[in-house]
Amino acid sequence: MTTSVVSIVYVNDAPAAARFYGDLLGMSPSFETSGYITFDLGPGADLGLWSGQFEDLSPDVPRTSEICLAIDGGPDELNAIFEQWNAKGVKMLREPHDAGFGLTFLAADPDGNRIRVAPKG
Incomplete structure (x- = not known):
């Protein structure tokens, strides 16, 4: 299958x-x-x-899940992605920080859905 x-x-x-x-x-x-x-x-x-599926999704409603984009590169690549997205005006919820599994940051799409960028592995 x-x-x-x-x-x-x-x-x-x-x-x-x-x-x-x-x-x-x-x-x-x-x-x-x-x-x-x-x-x-x-x-x-x-x-x-x-x-x-829902009317008028609000970015203000707390989200309990995330989309995680796992990248192959290290901290330099993650920081570069953060800077690119920030320059595009993407809403950042948390700047790059160490979360125990590596450097990560958290952003949101226009509907408030969370997008995490983190190292693969």
Whole structure:
């Protein structure tokens, strides 16, 4: 059996969210409808952006989950990503810090969903 893990993120506007994530990830969607868009993140992993499931998602509502982008590079690469995203105006929730598993930072998409960048491994 072939399996794939799809992490679904609820958003207010799937096309707008896809532009945001496409810019951050440097990639184009692999599948698009007006309310559901996915990005192929590699073998067995996809990111799905789904709108229309909730009305008026608010960035102010506390989130209990995160999307984690695990990078191969070390602290210099992580800091460079932080600076790039910061320059793009991405909302930063926590600057780079050591979290016990390595250097990490936490950002948010326009709908308030958390995005962590951390070392792979």
